Amino acid sequence: MTASQTETSGPAAGSGIPLDRRRGAGHGRWWLGALLAVVGLVVGAVAGGALVHTADQGHAQRTLYDVQVLTTASRLLAAEEAQIALPVAQRSAGSLGDLADAVSADLGVNGAGTLRVTLGSGSSGRFTQIAYEVTVSSPYASTTFAVWVVRGAGPSGMNTRSEGSCLLSSSLLGSGRATSYLDLGSSGLQPCSPELWSARSTNTMQPHLDLAGIPQT
Numbered sequence: 001m002t003a004s005q006t007e008t009s010g011p012a013a014g015s016g017i018p019l020d021r022r023r024g025a026g027h028g029r030w031w032l033g034a035l036l037a038v039v040g041l042v043v044g045a046v047a048g049g050a051l052v053h054t055a056d057q058g059h060a061q062r063t064l065y066d067v068q069v070l071t072t073a074s075r076l077l078a079a080e081e082a083q084i085a086l087p088v089a090q091r092s093a094g095s096l097g098d099l100a101d102a103v104s105a106d107l108g109v110n111g112a113g114t115l116r117v118t119l120g121s122g123s124s125g126r127f128t129q130i131a132y133e134v135t136v137s138s139p140y141a142s143t144t145f146a147v148w149v150v151r152g153a154g155p156s157g158m159n160t161r162s163e164g165s166c167l168l169s170s171s172l173l174g175s176g177r178a179t180s181y182l183d184l185g186s187s188g189l190q191p192c193s194p195e196l197w198s199a200r201s202t203n204t205m206q207p208h209l210d211l212a213g214i215p216q217t
Contacts, residue, residue, distance in 0.1 A: 064111050065140045066184040071109050072117050072136050073147055073165050073189075075099060080130045080149040085158055091124040096132060114138050122146075123212040128153055128204075131212035133168060143170040143182070145189050146196075146214055148207040162205040166192035168214075177217060192216075 079099050083091045100117040104110060115138050122132025131148035145167045152160035167178040167189035178191040195201060197210045210216070 061140050063185065064109075065136075065138060066186075068103075068109050068111075068115055068117075068138065069136045069143055069145075069189075070184055070187055071106075072100075072103050072134060073145065075103060076132065076134055076147045077149065077163055077165065080124075080132070080147060081161075081163060083124060084130050084149045084151050084161070088125060088127055091130070093119075093122070093124055093132075096122075096124075100134060111138065120144065121213045121215065126211060128157065129207055129212065131207050131209055131214060133214050141171045143172065143189075144168045146192060146207075146209060148209075148212070150205050150207050152204070160205070164207075166190055166196065168192055 076096065076099060079096055083095075097119045100119045103117045104115050109115065115136070118135045118137070120133040120135060122130075124130040124132075129148060129150045131146060133144055133146045135142060135144040137143075145165050147163075147165045149161065149163040151157045167182050169176065169178050170182050170189075173180060173182060178189075180191060182189045192209070194216070196207055197216045199208070199210065201208070
């Protein structure tokens with residue numbers, strides 16, 4: 001037998017590992033790679049599921065907060081509409097404050113019980129208007145807006161009314177007075193126009209927030 005034949009039939013030069021053992025090691029490496037691939041898929045699926053859960057949770061929180069703001073605005077507006085028909089002496093700011101407390105405690109909108117609705121500056125002392133600011137706060141956000149009802153003067157003034165709301169500030173839009181629209185899903189709030197504080201306005205159906213004691217800045 002020649003030297004070249006001996007080298008061909010024996011172990012590969014420099015390997016030090018018989019052929020059958022090298023094959024076994026190859027199978028081991030394949031099994032380990034497959035295991036690592038499966039683990040990677042599982043970890044990826046778990047991480048992806050966590051991201052989807054976080055996104056869904058954030059969407060649910062925002063949807064709930066939108067409902068809380070819109071519900072507060074709607075109920076306060078209805079209460080002001082009821083009071084604007086009364087003589088000034090019979091109107092009650094206290095009942096509007098009680099309404100804010102009732103919204104805070106409403107199990108249908110307060111989520112985890114962390115909602116806080118507070119009545120701020122405002123007045124029902126002018127015969128032709130009622131206007132108040134209200135703040136809707138939760139761990140998710142805090143938003144302050146004005147709600148008003150204006151009626152015409154005189155005994156038949158209730159035949160001509162205007163009502164509305166506007167945004168003063170919201171943590172969803174940053175700090176300071178709001179200057180852009182707040183999207184609340186099915187509706188929203190436009191920022192309060194400076195004209196609402198103007199003493200020169202001749203529009204009798206427009207609220208005068210300065211006369212209601214609601215600060216502009």
